[in-house]
Amino acid sequence: MITTTGLTKVYQSRGREVTALDDVDLQVREGEVFGVIGQSGAGKSSLIRCVNLLERPTSGTVTVDGRDLTALAGRGLRAGKELREARSRIGMVFQHFNLLSSRTVQDNVELPLEILKVSGAERSRKALELLDLVGLADKARAYPGQLSGGQKQRVGIARALAGDPKVLLSDEATSALDPETTRSILTLLRELNRALGLTVLLITHEMDVVKTVCDSAALMKKGKVVESGTVSELLATPGSELARELFPVGGHASGPDRTVLDVTFHGETATQPVISQLSRTYNIDISILGAAMDTVGGRQIGRMRIELPGPYEENVVPVGFLREQGLQIDVVDDNPSAAAADGPALAEEAAE
Ligand SMILES: Nc1ncnc2c1ncn2[C@@H]1O[C@H](COP(=O)(O)OP(=O)(O)O)[C@@H](O)[C@H]1O
Ligand SMILES: [Mg+2]
Numbered sequence: 001m002i003t004t005t006g007l008t009k010v011y012q013s014r015g016r017e018v019t020a021l022d023d024v025d026l027q028v029r030e031g032e033v034f035g036v037i038g039q040s041g042a043g044k045s046s047l048i049r050c051v052n053l054l055e056r057p058t059s060g061t062v063t064v065d066g067r068d069l070t071a072l073a074g075r076g077l078r079a080g081k082e083l084r085e086a087r088s089r090i091g092m093v094f095q096h097f098n099l100l101s102s103r104t105v106q107d108n109v110e111l112p113l114e115i116l117k118v119s120g121a122e123r124s125r126k127a128l129e130l131l132d133l134v135g136l137a138d139k140a141r142a143y144p145g146q147l148s149g150g151q152k153q154r155v156g157i158a159r160a161l162a163g164d165p166k167v168l169l170s171d172e173a174t175s176a177l178d179p180e181t182t183r184s185i186l187t188l189l190r191e192l193n194r195a196l197g198l199t200v201l202l203i204t205h206e207m208d209v210v211k212t213v214c215d216s217a218a219l220m221k222k223g224k225v226v227e228s229g230t231v232s233e234l235l236a237t238p239g240s241e242l243a244r245e246l247f248p249v250g251g252h253a254s255g256p257d258r259t260v261l262d263v264t265f266h267g268e269t270a271t272q273p274v275i276s277q278l279s280r281t282y283n284i285d286i287s288i289l290g291a292a293m294d295t296v297g298g299r300q301i302g303r304m305r306i307e308l309p310g311p312y313e314e315n316v317v318p319v320g321f322l323r324e325q326g327l328q329i330d331v332v333d334d335n336p337s338a339a340a341a342d343g344p345a346l347a348e349e350a351a352e
Pocket of ligand 2: 045046
């Protein structure tokens, strides 16, 4: 539904060049909720602004719903007719709502329809239908100043849906909201995604958001996408940083010369017997340093951090045993002295 190839954005800022996007290839499938995660300055907002051509990319292409937007003329507010039309099919939700305070809730939702020159009666029918959809049917005549943050964002979402978009872009839409409101807005986005078949590309810096609503996710760093995939693919990728952040398990080695492993298992895998089997088969004592269970993308996932006696070289066989049971094993580099020498290389080798 959304594809970027070689997307690059270089800003000129006071004589300096800032590369905000560096050769980004992204694939967002139709009907999925796709989360982009990354620290401040990673290029997330630039990505969204390039996807709807509010910013013209320095190079690369953006295709939305089969249409190469980069081939259409104009930019920003001076976009050509074709680009404006294409863009009206891409809804945008902002962190600070961007509502007009002098207009009623209904008139805010009608705004994009006015721009699309939809007739008055049709505009108001559509606006009321959308307000009903976001649970604000009774607020049509209120002004933004009379609404809570969560309600304002619902208006923002209704407005974003006015042009019947196939794609909704959301740049930190919940960052200004408290956790409970955040959850209700996310649930709404998820419901809209399901009910309207809407493809959602959302930017967030909260891992919880990804865990709750996203089918897929990408991690951005310094203008590059360094990891991306469905959440379950990521969780099944050894060494995935996103998986680790989605699923933090604590616990440190109890001393030197220990092997610390993160064991990831999906709902159906029974870990408990596997761990005790391991212990019996190799006659080793296994300590559990930390564990977490959670629902990710509607699936039960668990992660456990365990410790085996002895350095990794002595545990190659037990680790192999665990992998053979279908568990995903990440060797945790928790030993400062080993890490300095050959720790990372071993961890990589172990990951293969
Ligand atoms: N209009 C702009 N002019 C110059 N530099 C910009 C502009 N917008 C963003 N940048 C720079 O591009 C980089 C990425 O910014 P941004 O896309 O806003 O990241 P994020 O949304 O992940 O915080 C940052 O270094 C930022 O300072
Ligand atoms: Mg940003």
